[in-house]
Amino acid sequence: MSEKLTAKQISNLQKFGGVNPADETFSRRDFAKRVGATGAVLTGAVATGVAITDPWGMQGVKPPPPVKLGNYSVRDELPASAPSVVVVHSNPESQPPSESGENQAQRMIEAALKAMGGIDKFIKRGDIVVVKPNVAFDKNPDLAATSQPDSVAAVVKMCLAAGAREVRVCDNPINNPESCFFKTKVGDAALRAGAKLILPQESYFEDLYIGGETITNTWRMFYKPFKDATKVIGVSPVKDHNLCKATVTMKNWYGLLGNPRNQFHQNIHGIITDFGLMMKPTLVIADGRKLLMRNGPTGGSLNDVKRGDTMVVGTDQVAVDSWCVSKLLEKQRHEIVYLDKSIAKGYGADWRPQWTNEITV
Amino acid sequence: MVQIRRAYEVLFLGLFLFFLLVTDLRYLKGWPVSIFLEATPLVAVSTALTTHTIYRNLWWGVFILGVTMMFGRVWCNWMCPFGILHHFFGYIGNRKNTKQLIEVNRYRWWYSIKYYILIAMLVMAGAWIIPTLIATPGEVVTAWNTDDGSVATRPVRALANGFAAAAERYKEGGSNLQIGLLDPIALTVRSMTTSVLPVAHVATESIYTEPREYWYAWVVGLIFAGFLVANWWIPRFFCRAVCPLGALLGLLSRFSLWRIDRDPVRCTDCDLCLKNCEGASDPHKDLRKSECFVCLNCIEDCPHDALTYRFLPRKASEITWPAVGRRQVLLAGIFGSLFFPMAKLSGGVKKNFSRYVIRPPGSVAEDEFLRRCIKCDQCIRVCPTNVLQPALFEAGVLGLWTPIMISKMGWCELNCTLCSQVCPTGAIREISIAEKLGTGPFESKGPIKTGTAFYNRGRCLPWSMDVDCVVCEEVCPTSPKAIFTRNIEITDRWGKTLHLKRPYIDPEKCIGCGICEHECPVKDDPAVYVTAIGETRDKSRSLLLSLVDDPAGSQDLVSIG
Amino acid sequence: MNDPTSGFFRQLQERYQENPLVTLAVSAALVAFASTPIAFAILGRMDWFAPRRGRTSVKPTFLQIVTAMLLVMSIPAIFTAIVIKASYFDEDRYEFDPNRTWTVLSQGRGLADVQAADKAVAEEMKRLAEERKNILDGVKKLDESLLALRVAAVTAPQTIAPLKDVLERVGPLRKAVGIDAPQQLEDLKAPPAEISASLSQPVYVVANANVPPAAGVPTSPAAAAAPAGLTAAQRDAEIGTVPEPQKAIAGMLPLTDLPAGWTIGKLGDKHLETFNAENLFEKIDGRAESFIQYDVRGMAYTYFHPVGDDSNELQLYIFEMANDLKALGKYGSEKPEETKPVQVGTEGYSASGSLLFRTGKYYTQIVSTKDDPKFNEFALAIAKRVAAAQGAGSASEGTKEGGESMAGPDAIFAMLPQGQGKANPKYVAQDVFGYAFLSDVFMADYEAGGSTWQGFLRPYASPEEAKAMYDKYLETVKADGAEVKPETSKDCDAMVVSSNIGLVDVVFLKGNTLGGVNGATQAKPALEFAKAFATALPPKTPALPPMEKSAEGGHE
Structure with a gap:
């Protein structure tokens, strides 16, 4: 305070007891604390910046790391002589008149699995099994546009009886999912049989790598139920389809596709062929007890439905489809282009009598 | 010092206006025209929140953060062009006496509104944290189970990886960027681009080669003018009460090592320091550190030399934190976290996305786009054809003033990627012409498509009026042309035989540039029009299976080589 | 005198001519930048920096002067930096040069290191391949x-x-x-x-x-030197390498004792190739599927060419089908309209130098690149040898399977009525007349009085099966909207005339046989023909070979 102070300033100085607080210099400790705080925050900001820098904006277009669906097939563990397709006919005369559909389905599937080496070859204790029915539409099961609830229930019960830890039933239908599972009665049947029902949720979808003909790279798939599953069983109806001519076990995996999946109708046989690459199921079951012969895939009239009294169980979905289209749907085998494509690409073999067992129960 | 500050104000405002003028095909060259946009730390911070990355030159924002943490909000009165404009408008509107000047520059409680605006916007930008935190436990368990590294650090890794996995999953769709509405640079660039420059062009005919029109530019212009004129009543109204960038810098200037300090002995409480105080930071009492713009006017105005700009003055003589109420902060946070999902779920963004939302080439997928675009409309400024327009509510309320292509106004020039060059945040990723055209290294990926053209045959001359036309085919720029014709022979209404060419679209070749729509002679409602479907930036908006994806797309090909 | 200075000025001059405004601006900025310290030094001495603060004048400290100086210097510095930055930019953003070629490495900055570049090159090579x-x-x-x-x-x-x-x-x-x-x-x-x-x-x-x-180039000197095919030892050695199922057909290839002037072609280090149904496409890609439809079991291949003439050759394909019927079906399906019958095997013909025939379940093609007597003669000689070998092969199998009631296809063909056009009997394995259920039908074209039709015959294993098929036929034609009129005939169990879109079909059922007329242009001659046909048929026709049933199923 070398300069001359005014009266006001002098009274100010006296108020502070003769010491100007503004003349205080900061202590060493104060310096360390404040400069340290600034330095720390600044260093933090710069470090974060360096860590997340993206000079070319590629993070925004970077695809997520590709995930592939597992291989759920147990074909390699079966004896080579085991048939890849078992056709079970039900003899309507020998069927007890009061037998429930579920009982019948169970009897037929059990017979089929016995012919392939027994259920314990397929479902082991502690397995998590995904059962994928086709409930694409909210229709009564008698219209045969969707999987039969009794066969789904039978499969679920068999898996649980064989020691499966959990059985999940899931599908991403075309119509509203709740409505589909309710009106096809599949949801109720599955729950009563002891399965867990998984309806599609946005976060259940993930990009899966396929690398096939139509999905050359990845596509959003209903992946959550399959993520930690150990076995997958496809339970599908046998029905006519306006575009690809037949919907059997391979077309059933269409229910895993996320939107906008309607584009795949631009190459329907291509996408079904890709399913052969994508999905290696433990078992596929084509429920041919009710056949939708025309006006598929939706059906809608009992006149379109024919009684088939047959169930086809197999480890090779191509062979199962091949058998069903030619024997049950009475279609020209080569009309079903996806079968030829799948065979040419080695995703499965055509149906051959020597690998097929035909039994009647 | 005040003279030096004025020199800086002139320099930075001049640079800003210069860059604004050279953001044009003719002059652009290598001028770093987006540097002001890239330097606002608010953009860096909020895009880091929404995208978890810092794009290209947004690093300048971190630099400004550093400056602020050392010297306080020097940005606001030395560099920010909008701040400088406000300063200037306040100056020319100043017709008051000293007493009044001192009164209008006192701090008001409602100057803290800007902090609530900032909080609401940052909460919107960081909304992904909520689902992420919910999903984190599950992901941590998964990370723990799949981890087989060393035992000691396993919990730390599991926690970090689990959180990272959850964050990655909910980043998409989990947040949104709205700071651009009020970020001063974005606001200024947008207003200048869409309203000031077109008006200036009408007067001088010196800015464009042909006059520009912008969709609902008057709204933008009115807001801009309103903020500027407000200075005549409340000096620096925008900077003091609204600016979210100022709020962010105010929070960070808490760390600043230098600040204005008042000598309580020398001070005679004359309040003259308030006369020219820009920030309303109360230099006559304990300084409100978060409000001070470091304009240094008060030092100059003090008759007793009681104010100095000092390194580490006493803590006791400052108000370190901005005056914000906890309840108000909570309210702002709740507003942000509720408004974002409500706005997003109001349609127009995902399921019911509008066919008019045709984004410029190089744009990233819509969700990512809305997480990056700061609505600065720099792309609109540089677009040579006037096709880029500020959207109103076409892209939903979240997409207000984001760029869309309105093909009646112009068309996307084939050999032009200027919008992608100037985009500061990567909403339009920097692409080369080779990538846009799908040639050279991008051959396997194919061209970038912004939409697909369709015919409205009822309005098309050769289709419904027996008149030869096919201008659309002529102007179609792709090779081979996406518009092709079929020759037909018909009998006209008088019985004469007529040969006509009727146009068709090849959806595989069409890139959605819109020149057909622009050139269609049926001007008011063109017979050929472009809609957004089929754009390559978003798989869920693809049209043709054959184009939906390509294995080459998974390669990390970068555009510029 | 001072070269660097004059060089600098020359450069400045050039720049000025290039871009006068920018050069002036940068020069001015540089001058300002350089002169600021000097100005501060001089002005500082002149007490210009002691501004009035209120009522007192304060002399700034040295530090304040330096700070102010740096701040002032920053202005031209920032300006210059931006101007210089602006003159460097990527030309690509303005124009696209269509003449530019791209290397794999110009794919951008994604290639972080040599490994990545190497990988990119490898990928590109793969793509090019x-x-x-x-x-x-x-x-x-x-x-x-x-x-x-x-x-x-x-x-x-x-x-x-x-x-x-x-x-x-x-x-x-x-x-x-x-x-x-x-x-x-x-x-x-x-x-x-x-x-x-x-x-x-x-x-x-x-x-x-x-x-x-x-x-x-097919002939090596060694092969050309061999006078007439292989020695017996060589032949046995080659056949020894053939997979077991194809040994029999490989043995039918005449590899030894060729007529003079002919030699056997070389296929790599071998002289013959064999294939089964799975890998047949390797040899006859594109046509393999058509053979698989007829249940091909295997194929043996070799080729011959005249000594010293590599440009012409004679290829020999022996296909083994599942049974006689399949061989007949395939043979019939490939047979052109105009052929020259040749007496070799069960049935054969030659067409433009090539000779095709069937014997039992074998279908043999001898394909010649040249139609001249020398080639024809050699082809016939080869064909006879092959036919002889096949005859022996099928005879031995025939006795094994031989049943009295089983008829060969020839016996069934014989049942078709005589008439114009009968010369070209056909066997169709599936989708007969467009009916999915109708298979394995024997038919021939007929013509009378300006009307044409096909007479056909299909024996089933039992009358019940035939009846079921007959009913199915009725149901189908009715569903198709045909006009159906039952007809009585004492010589058959049922007969029906259906006409649709101007074509008349007559179908009758007799015992285990379904027969009739298809696609007649006029009703009357067709009906007469059908009645005569039915009368001539025996009450029970021999059924087809049993294995046909399962074999057919394999491909439906």
């Missing part, structure tokens, strides 16, 4: 489709000149991808008369046409 393969396949397909054009050229001589042109132009393409021209194409360079002559030859693209030219 795939492209090359596509082009190769494309050229091969082009060759195949050109053959059709060649055939057309016979009747339209004016197409020959442009066709020649096309072939000339495919030449460089072929050379670029290293693919041989198919041998028969060279004839096309000859004058039109010769072309038409050569066109009557059967044309097959040589299956291994994609070997590079050097490897395409």
Whole structure:
């Protein structure tokens, strides 16, 4: 305070007891604390910046790391002589008149699995099994546009009886999912049989790598139920389809596709062929007890439905489809282009009598 | 010092206006025209929140953060062009006496509104944290189970990886960027681009080669003018009460090592320091550190030399934190976290996305786009054809003033990627012409498509009026042309035989540039029009299976080589 | 005197001429930048920096002066930095040069290191290899489709000149991808008369046409030196390498004791090749599927050419089908309208130099590149030897399976009524007349009184089966909207006339046989024919061989 102070300033100085607080210099400790705080925050900001820098904006277009669906097939563990397709006919005369559909389905599937080496070859204790029915539409099961609830229930019960830890039933239908599972009665049947029902949720979808003909790279798939599953069983109806001519076990995996999946109708046989690459199921079951012969895939009239009294169980979905289209749907085998494509690409073999067992129960 | 500050104000405002003028095909060259946009730390911070990355030159924002943490909000009165404009408008509107000047520059409680605006916007930008935190436990368990590294650090890794996995999953769709509405640079660039420059062009005919029109530019212009004129009543109204960038810098200037300090002995409480105080930071009492713009006017105005700009003055003589109420902060946070999902779920963004939302080439997928675009409309400024327009509510309320292509106004020039060059945040990723055209290294990926053209045959001359036309085919720029014709022979209404060419679209070749729509002679409602479907930036908006994806797309090909 | 200075000024001058405004601005900024310290130094001494603060004048500290100086210097510095930055930029953002070529490494900054670059190059090589393969396949397909054009050229001589042109132009393409021209194409360079002559030859693209030219030369000196095929030891050694199921057909190939002047072609280090149903496509890609439809079991292949003449050859294919019926079906399906019958095997014909025949379950093709007596004679000799070997083979099997009630296809053909057109009986394995349920039908074309039709016959294992099929037929035609009229005839169990879109079908059921007339243009002659046909048929026709049933199922 070398300069001359005014009266006001002098009274100010006296108020502070003769010491100007503004003349205080900061202590060493104060310096360390404040400069340290600034330095720390600044260093933090710069470090974060360096860590997340993206000079070319590629993070925004970077695809997520590709995930592939597992291989759920147990074909390699079966004896080579085991048939890849078992056709079970039900003899309507020998069927007890009061037998429930579920009982019948169970009897037929059990017979089929016995012919392939027994259920314990397929479902082991502690397995998590995904059962994928086709409930694409909210229709009564008698219209045969969707999987039969009794066969789904039978499969679920068999898996649980064989020691499966959990059985999940899931599908991403075309119509509203709740409505589909309710009106096809599949949801109720599955729950009563002891399965867990998984309806599609946005976060259940993930990009899966396929690398096939139509999905050359990845596509959003209903992946959550399959993520930690150990076995997958496809339970599908046998029905006519306006575009690809037949919907059997391979077309059933269409229910895993996320939107906008309607584009795949631009190459329907291509996408079904890709399913052969994508999905290696433990078992596929084509429920041919009710056949939708025309006006598929939706059906809608009992006149379109024919009684088939047959169930086809197999480890090779191509062979199962091949058998069903030619024997049950009475279609020209080569009309079903996806079968030829799948065979040419080695995703499965055509149906051959020597690998097929035909039994009647 | 005040003279030096004025020199800086002139320099930075001049640079800003210069860059604004050279953001044009003719002059652009290598001028770093987006540097002001890239330097606002608010953009860096909020895009880091929404995208978890810092794009290209947004690093300048971190630099400004550093400056602020050392010297306080020097940005606001030395560099920010909008701040400088406000300063200037306040100056020319100043017709008051000293007493009044001192009164209008006192701090008001409602100057803290800007902090609530900032909080609401940052909460919107960081909304992904909520689902992420919910999903984190599950992901941590998964990370723990799949981890087989060393035992000691396993919990730390599991926690970090689990959180990272959850964050990655909910980043998409989990947040949104709205700071651009009020970020001063974005606001200024947008207003200048869409309203000031077109008006200036009408007067001088010196800015464009042909006059520009912008969709609902008057709204933008009115807001801009309103903020500027407000200075005549409340000096620096925008900077003091609204600016979210100022709020962010105010929070960070808490760390600043230098600040204005008042000598309580020398001070005679004359309040003259308030006369020219820009920030309303109360230099006559304990300084409100978060409000001070470091304009240094008060030092100059003090008759007793009681104010100095000092390194580490006493803590006791400052108000370190901005005056914000906890309840108000909570309210702002709740507003942000509720408004974002409500706005997003109001349609127009995902399921019911509008066919008019045709984004410029190089744009990233819509969700990512809305997480990056700061609505600065720099792309609109540089677009040579006037096709880029500020959207109103076409892209939903979240997409207000984001760029869309309105093909009646112009068309996307084939050999032009200027919008992608100037985009500061990567909403339009920097692409080369080779990538846009799908040639050279991008051959396997194919061209970038912004939409697909369709015919409205009822309005098309050769289709419904027996008149030869096919201008659309002529102007179609792709090779081979996406518009092709079929020759037909018909009998006209008088019985004469007529040969006509009727146009068709090849959806595989069409890139959605819109020149057909622009050139269609049926001007008011063109017979050929472009809609957004089929754009390559978003798989869920693809049209043709054959184009939906390509294995080459998974390669990390970068555009510029 | 001072070179650097004058050089600097010259450079400045050049820059000024290039861009006067920017050069002036930068120069001014640089001058300002450089002069600021001097100005501060001078002004500082003149007490200019002691501004009035209120009522007092304060002299600034040294630090304040330096800070102010740096701040002032920053202004020209920032300006210069931005101007200099602006003069460097990526030209690519303004224009696209269509002449620019791209290397793999110019794919951008994604290539972080040498490994990544190496990987990118490898990927690109892989892609190019795939492209090359596509082009190769494309050229091969082009060759195949050109053959059709060649055939057309016979009747339209004016197409020959442009066709020649096309072939000339495919030449460089072929050379670029290293693919041989198919041998028969060279004839096309000859004058039109010769072309038409050569066109009557059967044309097959040589299956291994994609070997590079050097490897395409078929004869090695050793093979040429061998006088007449292999020795018996060589033959046994070669057959020894053949997989078990194909040993029998491989044995039928006449490899030893060839007629003088002929030698056997070499296939790599062997002289014969065998295939089964799964890998048949390797040899006859594209046609394999048609054989698999007829249940092919295996194929043996070799080829011959005159000694010293590599450009012509005679290829021998022996196909083993599942049974006689399948062999007949395949044989019939490939048989052209106009043929020259040849007495070899059960049935055979020659067409433009090639000789095709069937014996039992074997179907043999001898394909010649040249139609002249020498080749024909050799083909016949080979055919007889093959037929003899096949006759022995099928006879031994025939006794094994032989049942009295089982008829060969020939016996069934014999049941079709005599008449014009009967000369060309056909066997159709599936989708007969477009009916999915109707298979394994024997038929022949007939003509009378300006009306044409097909008479057909299908014996079933039992009358019940035949009845079921008959009912199914009725149901189908009714569903198709045909007009159905039952007809009585004492010689059959049921008969029906259905007419639809102007064509008349007559179908009758007799015992285990379904027979009738299909596609008649007039009702009356068709009905008469059908009645006569039914009367002539025995009450029970022999059923088809039993294995046919399962074999057919395998492909439905």
